[in-house]
Amino acid sequence: MKRILPALAAGVTMVFWASAFIAIRFVGEDYSPGSMALGRLVVGSVALVAVVAFRSRRALPRGRPLALVLAYGVLWFGLYAILLNAAERHLDAGTAALIVNVGPILIAVLAGIYLKEGFPRGLVTGLVVAFGGVSTIAVATSTGHHDASGVLLALGAAALYAVGVLLQKQALRDVDPFTATWLGCVAGMAVCLPFAPTLISEVAAAPASATAGIVYMGLFPTAVAFATWAYALSHTSAGKLSSSSYVVPAITVLMSWAFLAEVPRPLALLGGVLCLVGVALTRLPARAPAPRAEPART
Numbered sequence: 001m002k003r004i005l006p007a008l009a010a011g012v013t014m015v016f017w018a019s020a021f022i023a024i025r026f027v028g029e030d031y032s033p034g035s036m037a038l039g040r041l042v043v044g045s046v047a048l049v050a051v052v053a054f055r056s057r058r059a060l061p062r063g064r065p066l067a068l069v070l071a072y073g074v075l076w077f078g079l080y081a082i083l084l085n086a087a088e089r090h091l092d093a094g095t096a097a098l099i100v101n102v103g104p105i106l107i108a109v110l111a112g113i114y115l116k117e118g119f120p121r122g123l124v125t126g127l128v129v130a131f132g133g134v135s136t137i138a139v140a141t142s143t144g145h146h147d148a149s150g151v152l153l154a155l156g157a158a159a160l161y162a163v164g165v166l167l168q169k170q171a172l173r174d175v176d177p178f179t180a181t182w183l184g185c186v187a188g189m190a191v192c193l194p195f196a197p198t199l200i201s202e203v204a205a206a207p208a209s210a211t212a213g214i215v216y217m218g219l220f221p222t223a224v225a226f227a228t229w230a231y232a233l234s235h236t237s238a239g240k241l242s243s244s245s246y247v248v249p250a251i252t253v254l255m256s257w258a259f260l261a262e263v264p265r266p267l268a269l270l271g272g273v274l275c276l277v278g279v280a281l282t283r284l285p286a287r288a289p290a291p292r293a294e295p296a297r298t
Helices: 004-027 033-054 063-087 093-100 103-114 121-141 148-171 177-191 193-205 208-233 238-259 266-282
Strands: none
Touching (some): 033 177, 033 193, 063 093, 063 148, 063 177, 093 148, 103 148, 121 238, 148 177, 148 208, 177 193, 177 208
16 A cells, blocks of 8 residues: 555646646636636635644644745745746647656756665656657647747746755655645745736636636645645655656646547657656666675685
């Protein structure tokens, strides 16, 4: 069970994160990038704090652990969401997915160096194969709509994602996953508060279906998915877990087919298969070193 539960938690996270890409495309017609980020974080924070109110009280982190939680909350929950939403105004979905998915590679490199996780052969091979899958999906879904501003915004989002995961991994050494999640979400909401006037005006003008999309993103891709992610990260290396996010483009392709009636091209399906194979390769156990031969006794 110790291995199964983190894997299940990661699976829940990836499914909800994939669904967020569908919701963002739908909600983005009525909500601007900043207000969309603030809206989902307000809903997520309220839901998480409501759970806290019914849980047994636990001491809040202090000092360095608290600083790490607040830092990753600002960078990943808040600024990452704003940059990603803004990037998708300048890029097509395929290009955005390709650039943002540089993030897991950055995480693996930084975690290998700074968190001493090393560079297992299976992880490196799997990342290469999975990124090849994302590239294939990008080629299949690209419409040619992109500009330099969008590329820079998406690269910034990828960098914030990588740094946020590394900070969170360090925070989880001293903070339980749920506490780290709700405090991080509240910190992200706080940094997005300057968009509150815009959010209020857009809520008044947006159709109920778009606002329902904001509520959905706040409850599931934010509150639930980040909580299950934090639990999985507390039991898994940062490099290995972040590689799991390469299943998100594959799931998104299937969800677009099911819910938006967007029939994927065969090349996109091939890319999805490569993503899944790559993630499977990262899960292969490392080979144990060969035992040293005992010197012959005379």
